[in-house]
Amino acid sequence: MTKAIDLSSLAPGPEPISVGKEAAENYAVVRQTLKRITLDWREQPTLEMLAKEAGLQPIQLQRVFSRWAGLTPKQFLQAITLDHAKALLRDSASVLDASYEVGLSGSSRLHDLFITHEAMTPGDYRARGAGLTIAYGFHPSPFGQVLIMVTDKGLAGLGFADPGEEESALEDMCGRWPAANYVHDQDATGSYAARVFDPGQWQEDQPLNVVMIGTDFEIRVWQTLLKIPMGQAATYADVAASIGKPKASRAVGSAVGRNPISFVVPCHRVLAKGGKIGGYHWGLTRKRAILGWETGLSGPVLECV
Numbered sequence: 528m529t530k531a532i533d534l535s536s537l538a539p540g541p542e543p544i545s546v547g548k549e550a551a552e553n554y555a556v557v558r559q560t561l562k563r564i565t566l567d568w569r570e571q572p573t574l575e576m577l578a579k580e581a582g583l584q585p586i587q588l589q590r591v592f593s594r595w596a597g598l599t600p601k602q603f604l605q606a607i608t609l610d611h612a613k614a615l616l617r618d619s620a621s622v623l624d625a626s627y628e629v630g631l632s633g634s635s636r637l638h639d640l641f642i643t644h645e646a647m648t649p650g651d652y653r654a655r656g657a658g659l660t661i662a663y664g665f666h667p668s669p670f671g672q673v674l675i676m677v678t679d680k681g682l683a684g685l686g687f688a689d690p691g692e693e694e695s696a697l698e699d700m701c702g703r704w705p706a707a708n709y710v711h712d713q714d715a716t717g718s719y720a721a722r723v724f725d726p727g728q729w730q731e732d733q734p735l736n737v738v739m740i741g742t743d744f745e746i747r748v749w750q751t752l753l754k755i756p757m758g759q760a761a762t763y764a765d766v767a768a769s770i771g772k773p774k775a776s777r778a779v780g781s782a783v784g785r786n787p788i789s790f791v792v793p794c795h796r797v798l799a800k801g802g803k804i805g806g807y808h809w810g811l812t813r814k815r816a817i818l819g820w821e822t823g824l825s826g827p828v829l830e831c832v
Contacts, residue, residue: 553595554671556581558689558812560592564604565815574600595669597823606822613802615760623754623761623769642753642791643734645680646746656704656740663700663709664716665693668724669820670790670813675716675723676700681736682719684787687809703787704740723791726824737788748782755796758825762800784808790817 560577577600578588592600661683663676674696676684684703688696701709722728722735739746747770755761763776763783772778786794789809795817799805807814
């Protein structure tokens with residue numbers, strides 16, 4: 528049984544996100560709190576306990592967390608429970624049965640970011656990136672350091688790195704297209720970091736250009752993920768059925784795991800059967816962080832009683 532929280536107690540939604548130093552500092556605090564909440568949510572850790580572990584006063588932690596997520600720590604805890612995940616899945620099949628057509632190119636409101644996307648040819652993919660020049664750069668984001676990778680056609684890669692993991696994140700992403708030419712370019716990638724993580728810039732008349740580099744099957748899966756709106760979720764089985772491969776849930780899971788454009792192509796909105804959070808290439812704490820942050824943007828949380 529559920530009941531709505533008193534809306535007057537809800538934070539008003541995340542403030543406009545800075546992608547600079549402040550965002551990185553806030554996430555360092557929030558990440559520690561998130562990790563504690565997500566590991567020990569059954570124990571219902573109190574604000575006082577969380578604040579002590581973060582080295583802050585309770586009111587300081589509440590202020591930083593609410594500014595970052597648009598939710599209090601208590602509301603975030605509610606947003607990552609199994610019951611809330613099940614609620615996100617309630618209309619998952621109908622979401623993926625949306626009537627609009629997803630082609631290999633064209634502009635649609637595929638989800639909140641407003642995406643214009645295209646896919647490289649199978650031949651380009653088999654060439655393992657040969658002939659491609661990919662610019663890359665690391666930038667602060669609301670979810671830690673983000674690795675942005677772009678071609679002359681648009682955003683091709685987005686991954687995350689916790690402190691000290693930047694080199695391994697870069698190796699991971701470059702290994703997907705080993706024959707490409709990689710160039711470090713903070714200026715070329717910085718505008719994408721700002722565009723992706725600031726909801727104020729999610730505008731239909733300024734679509735985000737995305738290029739998908741993968742197999743035909745992977746691209747079909749990634750395009751389907753773009754149908755999942757903020758505040759909702761789908762299962763691997765839902766995605767498999769949507770692409771006409773109802774018995775391919777495992778293959779879909781592999782394709783979701785290989786999604787090179789995290790957050791933008793919202794693989795974090797795919798949950799395991801029954802509402803379990805499932806895996807995430809960039810860490811379960813970060814997946815829960817993204818889902819909780821999106822909950823703060825998309826609407827009130829239901830309190831389980």
